[in-house]
Amino acid sequence: MSDMADETPTSTFAPGGRHRHRRTRQPSTAVRRAVVLAMAVPVASAALAGTSAFAADKDTTATAAEGATTAVQGDGVGTDDARLVANLDARVLDQRLGADVSGVVLDADSEDEIWARNATTAMMPASNAKLATATAALTVLGPDHRFTTKVVYGHGTLTLVGGGDRTLTSDDLAELAKTAVAGLEAAGLSSVKVAVDDSLFAEPSLADGWNEGYYPTEVAPVRSLVVDGRSVEDTSLDAGKVFAEQLATAGVAVDGDVIRATAHRRDVPVARHKSAPLSDVVRTMLKTSDNNIAETLLRVTAVEAGRPATFEGGTEVVRHVLSDRYGVSLENFEMYDGSGLSRADRIPAVTLAQILELLTEPRHAHTLGSVLEGLPVAGEAGATLGPEWGRFDDPNSECAVGKVRAKTGTLTGAVALSGLTRTEDGEWRVFSFIENGSTAAPNDIKNAMDGLAATVNGCWA
Template identity: 75%
Template sequence: MTEIMPDSPTPSFTPGGRRRHRKARQSGVGLRRALVIALAVPVTSAALAGPSAFAVDKGVGTTAKDTSPSKGPDADDQQMAANLATRVLDRRLGSDVSGVVLDADSGNSLWDHNGATALMPASNVKLATSTAALTVLGPDHRFTTKVVYGDGTLTLVGGGDRTLTGADLGELASSAVAGLKAAGLTSVKVAVDDSLFPEPTLANGWNTGYYPDSVAPVRALVVDGHGVQDTSLDAGQAFARQLTAAGVTVDGAVTRATVKATDFPVARHRSAPLSDIVHTMLKTSDNNIAETLLRMTALGAGRPATFEGGTQVVRQVLSQRYGVSLDHFEMYDGSGLSRADRIPAATLADILELLTKPRHARVLGSILDGLPVSGEAGSTLGPEWGRFDDVNSKCAVGKVHAKTGTLTGAVALSGLTQGKDGKWKVFSFVENGSTANPNDIKDAMDGLAATVNGCWA
């Protein structure tokens, strides 16, 4: 997918100071020890590596640190803040609005409107989920789907790969058929093992209308992202059909089973790297991928693969690894569909500020690269969604990198853009409860981002 980039050259991020509400950070050695104890796994040392491909290719890398005395906001930032103070009162946004703008170089707050107020963040929760997943599992982690044989049964074993395709399943079936024929077998039973993820499959705060279309009940096995109530049996049935097409007789219906230690491995499929999966998840705001990543992050940290296990790990990673404040932070799922989720705009901005630091680029770079770009077709900020297409915001097409969030009664937009002064800004805007038309609310949100960019002066 092609990204639309700013017309002017992009200056680099430089490591800057911490915001005052962020928790004091431990030393590197102490921090790693704390996480080993808290998460039961070591945090990857890759977090200390150099800038990501995004930084190299798009000019968001390292420059010499500015050692000049700290100065207050310049004239451009003052005008931006004054414009935001007026535009955040737009009636389309309603009265329950939270917003923060930070200077990426220094981490200083340039504008704050109820920034500490916890609101329903919708899909901006995915920023927290992806940060934890990449930190615990590492950007090169891959998920494995297996087929094993025992007692006349081929069992398809789910490994938490929400990107498994019919073609991938076909390759597994081909390997299985070859093994069966080599053993002189022409018929087999088929089972699925999705025991990797325990119940419940539905999160606190999900409306019944959300599943299985907006999100499927969370299981460890799925094919082609099918939105069905039981994705595991659905995948097993697709696997059985491929076996039948290859000339193997499948006896009976597909059932659930738990693999035995004596079962013989027949085939396996490994997913793309986690960094690629996170990139896709953020571009399209894929709820199902987010929920699977939350479960796998819990497992990677030695916790039960439940909503509670996953959200506990997210909290520990944000707080203990990165020093992000969790004041008023409430998270019940990985996708942000839960209407019980509450996150302040200030916290979302703190998470995004991590992406501007070169020391985090190796691990978290795919989040920065995966943020939708204003006007980028195929992303949630594309023209097909009516984003950045009105008279006030269209000037910012190609200039805003941000995560969207949309639920009934909640719209959020959090990301990064260059200001009028050419310096990168981190922003987060969240509104709850507006009764305006959703498209009008999004237009108002896009206008706030265009204001931070400075093109809507």
């Protein structure tokens, strides 16, 4: 994943949730955090649609913080935690990480903040932003939600209607075409026009912090219709052409070029395809850090919440869900896209840790379980912490292979690693580490990050 040009941030949603304060074993005015107060009543889509819930009453701006560290001290401190703190204090100063580094480690079981450094500082999170996107999508849509692609017929035209399924394949379109052809033949029709309807989403646009160089290599223009995850400028027309070719192969003549049109409500339903559950889609997105899936989920979440299917509408819902549904702190939080490609995004380490801490609470297991399952595992081939990416293969971090689950994030000038691990006693440790601006080689930065995660696990003691 590479970065492009910076753009100026705009005003953002201000946190409105309630919070209770986490115990810190050494109180510090430099670093404070609010912990989760998760309401037991699930969020209904209608509740998210109210405009009052999204009223922004102030701007949040990125702030620079001193390199203060709050850590475990005092009576009752375990030897392992004391060693962890001492090691992190030393290892966070690794020159490979640069001077602008933040982090936090939470004990999810005791509700203690074990260690923190600049934890509330606004940082560019890169793909760690996908944690916020996934949490909002699962909460608003539900883990069992399936994306529907339809074919309807009217006035001599078959219209392929996109429903935001980023996992739609050529084989899926072939099944839709087969069903459509059977219907046409039964009606005595041997030719048809083909159109695509991708009106579910607003016109593709660039998020703040993006530029046109992102299209289509880093991310395709966000449309509600795509086949085989192809990165092309117009994924909808591309899918329509594939569908038209399959119709022709099945013996139905296609009259003219594929066009873009809006299906009429009186059009006759012909065929439909449903995707795998959202929980499966989220797992795939996180394992591979798929930018296109993330941006599509942001739009569909906005639609379900009754907001415009835009970057602004989607991130508005994300803020509302994190703050009002789960009580996650949005101090110094700025989000302009769903993937973390935006160089205007700012998410403090403590916010990312609070999102991950939700995964340790049994009451959220049904809704958010696929986030935990989707986090890459240290040393897992085929995911972003796999050996093919050179992760956790350093002598200091290889001890954590199979023991750490974490989301990666990489842009030029920003590397993040946020995740969870368990102690030998089975206690959850939640962590988030972010560096911005290091001039070290990317692999060197990642090795240093992996070492911090191994330290949290306790295997690099």
